[in-house]
Amino acid sequence: MEVKDIIKEENLVYTKSKILTDKVFHYCPGCSHGVVHKLIAEVIEEMDIQEKTIAISPVGCSVLAYNYLAVDWQEAAHGRAPALATAVSRLMPDKYVFAYQGDGDLASIGTAEIIHACNRGENIVIIFINNGIYGMTGGQMAPTTLEGMPTSTSPYGRDVKLAGHPLKITDLIAQLPGTEYVTRQAVHTPAAVRKCKKAILKAFQNVGKKNGTQFIEVVSTCNSGWKLSPVKANEWMVENMFPVYPLGDLKG
Amino acid sequence: MAKIRGAIKVDVEKCKGCGLCVVACPTSVIALSRDVNSKGYNYAYMEVPEACTGCANCGLVCPDSVIDVYRVKAGVEA
Numbered sequence: 353m354e355v356k357d358i359i360k361e362e363n364l365v366y367t368k369s370k371i372l373t374d375k376v377f378h379y380c381p382g383c384s385h386g387v388v389h390k391l392i393a394e395v396i397e398e399m400d401i402q403e404k405t406i407a408i409s410p411v412g413c414s415v416l417a418y419n420y421l422a423v424d425w426q427e428a429a430h431g432r433a434p435a436l437a438t439a440v441s442r443l444m445p446d447k448y449v450f451a452y453q454g455d456g457d458l459a460s461i462g463t464a465e466i467i468h469a470c471n472r473g474e475n476i477v478i479i480f481i482n483n484g485i486y487g488m489t490g491g492q493m494a495p496t497t498l499e500g501m502p503t504s505t506s507p508y509g510r511d512v513k514l515a516g517h518p519l520k521i522t523d524l525i526a527q528l529p530g531t532e533y534v535t536r537q538a539v540h541t542p543a544a545v546r547k548c549k550k551a552i553l554k555a556f557q558n559v560g561k562k563n564g565t566q567f568i569e570v571v572s573t574c575n576s577g578w579k580l581s582p583v584k585a586n587e588w589m590v591e592n593m594f595p596v597y598p599l600g601d602l603k604g
Numbered sequence: 605m606a607k608i609r610g611a612i613k614v615d616v617e618k619c620k621g622c623g624l625c626v627v628a629c630p631t632s633v634i635a636l637s638r639d640v641n642s643k644g645y646n647y648a649y650m651e652v653p654e655a656c657t658g659c660a661n662c663g664l665v666c667p668d669s670v671i672d673v674y675r676v677k678a679g680v681e682a
Contacts, residue, residue, distance in 0.1 A: 355653050358611035358674050365610075366660035366673035377668055381645070382622030386667025542628050542661035582622040 369393035371402060375419050382582025384572030385413060387539040388481060389420055391549045395556050405448045406440050408433040412454035413488045431462025434469035437476040448559055450477035455496040456486040459521040473530030473564040477555045483574040491577035495519040498596055518596055522569040526602035532564035533604030536597060538571045540586040571597050609678040610658020614648050615670040621645035625662035625671060631655040634662055
């Protein structure tokens with residue numbers, strides 16, 4: 353059987369989600385953002401909630417995320433995505449509201465907003481991309497940077513005496529009574545991608561029941577910030593990030 | 605014995621040649637081309653098309669959603 357006999361419309365088993373626009377992602381080759389965008393798009397498509405979804409884009413690499421998913425978007429000030437998501441979900445309680453944030457946005461300048469939004473139990477989904485670095489501005493040290501990890505502002509590695517310890521914000525948030533579902537996922541292998549999609553699906557289904565905040569951390573790579581190839585960056589993440597940020601459900 | 609056969613179609617112009625599909629493929633079908641697209645990326649292609657089972661792992665891990673996966677039951681083989 354020739355390849356041209358297999359490539360036919362009726363044999364199609366996997367293709368790009370219809371929620372994704374035709375724009376080419378501006379992300380670097382191999383960036384985890386693209387996979388997470390795709391998973392969100394697939395979940396929105398499967399749940400048939402395109403008309404009911406309002407997304408909040410952050411500041412960081414994913415600042416232009418509104419170009420890629422064909423849903424309604426609001427652009428928040430740096431770190432303020434949970435505050436904006438709170439406003440949107442309170443004004444339009446029947447909508448599915450999600451905020452998409454990176455670690456420099458959520459765990460640094462936006463720490464107050466995320467802690468209080470989760471503590472109030474706002475009816476929103478938070479997607480938190482943690483790559484341990486400020487990717488967009490050139491790989492500076494973030495609160496989530498690992499101990500000893502070299503970045504452009506800590507070229508000899510993070511010194512915990514000088515810069516503090518890696519902030520496990522997801523562990524903090526899991527303790528808050530306002531959150532219903534808190535989980536940490538990754539998208540480095542096909543199995544992890546499938547699990548992450550299940551987690552995103554569960555979060556979006558939960559948000560319709562209005563029992564609290566849904567929080568999904570995705571431990572991600574920043575291969576250009578880490579100065580590694582995409583494949584090597586995934587290996588580095590498994591070896592170094594996972595011991596500090598272990599995968600699995602923390603709550604719910 | 606019925607055999608599952610698959611194939612992928614890569615959107616060559618949108619592929620960034622990150623190589624994540626190459627390591628995700630369980631049957632080592634995919635490789636990066638020596639040719640480049642208009643942006644200069646070595647795009648992914650099927651090097652060993654007969655080994656593809658259409659498992660869609662490459663499509664799942666592709667950050668740019670450029671891979672379409674097709675699968676067919678190839679019927680009885682001689």
